[in-house]
Amino acid sequence: REERMQWWREARFGMFIHWGDYAQLAGSYKGHEIGRGGEWIMNRGKIPVADYQASARRFNPTKYDADAWVRMAKDAGMKYIVITAKHHDGFAMFKSAASKWNIADATPYGKDVLKPLAEACKKYGIRLGFYYSQAQDWNNPGGAAARKPASEGWANPDSAAIDAYTLAHKGHWDPAQTTASMGEYIDKVAVPQVKELLTNYGDVAVLWWDTPTDMTDEYAQKLKDALKLQPHIITNDRLKRPNFPGDYKTPEQKIPKPHELDHTDWETCMTMNGTWGYKSYDHKWKSVETLVRNLVDIASKGGNYLLNVGPTASGEFPDESIQSLQGIGKWMKVNGTA
Template sequence: MKRVVIAFMAIIVMSQVAISQQLLKEQRMDWWREARFGMFIHWGVYAIPAGIWDGRQIGGIGEWIMNRGKIPVNDYQAMARQFNPVKYDPDAWVRMAKDAGMKYIIITSKHHDGFALFESEASKWNVADHTIYGKDLLKPLAEACKKHGIKLGFYYSQAQDWVNPGGTAIRRLTKEGWANPDSVIIDAYTKEHNGHWDWRQETKTFEQYIDEVSVPQVRELLTNYGDIAVLWWDTPSGMTDEAATKLQALLALQPQIITNDRLKRPNFPGDHKTPEQRIPNLADLDGTDWETCMTMNGTWGYKSYDLNYKSPQTLIRNLIDIASKGGNFLLNVGPTAEGEFPQQSIDILAEMGKWMKVNGEAIYGTKAGPWGLFSLGRCTRKDTRNGTSLYFSVFEWPSDGKISVPGLKNGVISARLLADGKRLRTTRSKDGVLTISLPEITPDPKATVIRVDVRGKVADKIPQ
């Protein structure tokens, strides 16, 4: 009997711990769910070649040039010494993010080439010790974020590292970079050496790399830069539970920090999922927090010749689509080696900022719309003191000047355009379809938002 009581008490304690942990997570995630929109920054010495090595355009994304171009470690490090971002203005970067309506910034503190944008005692392969610039790049960014009220997070490549010995390397065939005549030899070598193409990459074990580089550098990041909102792991290639446990233990240095799902799958799920370059379908969503990360053009790190930028309209509608499904949007900028945002990115951010200044309430702090997808656009919702605010973002302006909303049983308080505050007429049919009468011409072709305030809480799911 005594054993039964002890077992019963243990179950109660475990349940209470689980509830407590869930409550703590809800508190940690509160600002993130309110924010909905953030900036990703991929920056490093790969911005110097900007997609070109030895006179050749190297295929794939810019920050992978070392791997896809099979650049020897010594050559890559020699190139990196000239990194000198004299036009770097972190205050301007943060102001551009804020003016665009973004609430947080995630920057690549160390990408897969192992180069750290911060001064590190764990490896001299960093901006302060290895370049003519000679200064930590993250400290002034942290100061600017604090000044402007923007949350700061660090991306960190915890396993894959192509310069610090012992780091892993995801194997890429030589043809993915360029038509190297020695591709057969090189590909045979990388197959035998777990993706590595230079013997210098294998002079230490993965365990040594974790203990000597990854763990101490993450400790530095969580100790030397004030409050850090997010730690964004990437590519858990070769990760072990033991290595992941060591890294996860460091999170105690920043108890409020949020992490993603890329430390080691599936045993270390983090706080949110990270669909990359895509927006999930409704069927993909399982109630877990998620964040779509996406490029403005075709690359994360700067490539001088990638000018295939998405339009502001496309990116605004992506943001709306993501919010309508309950997710966050992390939109990338790849600065130049001099430390400037490309002009195309600046222009896109400015256009998105104009839209957000008018319509931001349809994004910030909203929940997924109850109807799923509308053919004319998307819907988000927000609980209020007196009921619910529904935000209908219209992409395709109806030719008949009307929008029909099925199944809404709540009484309508008001309907108006966010663009100019104009009140809109609403009627309800006998079968419960709400009709909103619109102006003849859309105020904003990118997306016009209609706010409909209703009494009471709206159901989570309403069939169309």
């Protein structure tokens, strides 16, 4: 383990990328601005499965340039990238034989976006990790759904009825979500897709699990076993709590105070504005000064900083994120090891 962790402990700074079909909705559904993270829009807006899947027919990121993305990370001094291979909406950003709900089969773009990213990372010496939502999946039948009230998303006139339904159906709001059991989803979608990710993209440095809603030890063990395909891989602590601690902790949107530190490795993940997935109307950007101070604070305490970018549906980083990455890069050239 010490050996597997070495590069990660020296890295200090990485890029998180939240990109998926939700970028295309950019925080709005049927003219309503939906609250909270842009990547949660399907759940918060209680968007029916058929409607959400229809939205992918407009997802065509023709301006996507993996080489440019990786160069921006590298120029900012980042040493690794973790990208959402599949977020809670179940949309695979890669060609998958386990589910048609993937970017190659469900969009006019028709191509895997992880392949070019893996190639660019290799070219520039940046490590690549995959975020994979192992439990929550709102589109592939049998996937879990966190219990969230409809009223938190927007003033939906049907909120009361939707909330009653989700309460009776483990957080699901559309009958299409429950035509399979979670066990079937784990065996037919989650495990096969994780195996695809660990087979088709060369070296995978990190598997970043998230939100273990309704996970059991049995499901977690099956996913953990799949990791044997990449003997050097490291993972975070969100596969299943307790019993599956992974290699490092993941404080979210906050930097631990000195007295909160123990001897566990940790990584603070953080957004540059207020959302992980792109939202057209979120303008609460942190300043370059704040971002650099955060990085220094985290590094001084022995942690890693995983700083998020939420690309648009056309496949570009928001201008503000590009500016910030360049600003950090300038500071790193003088003070860092970039």
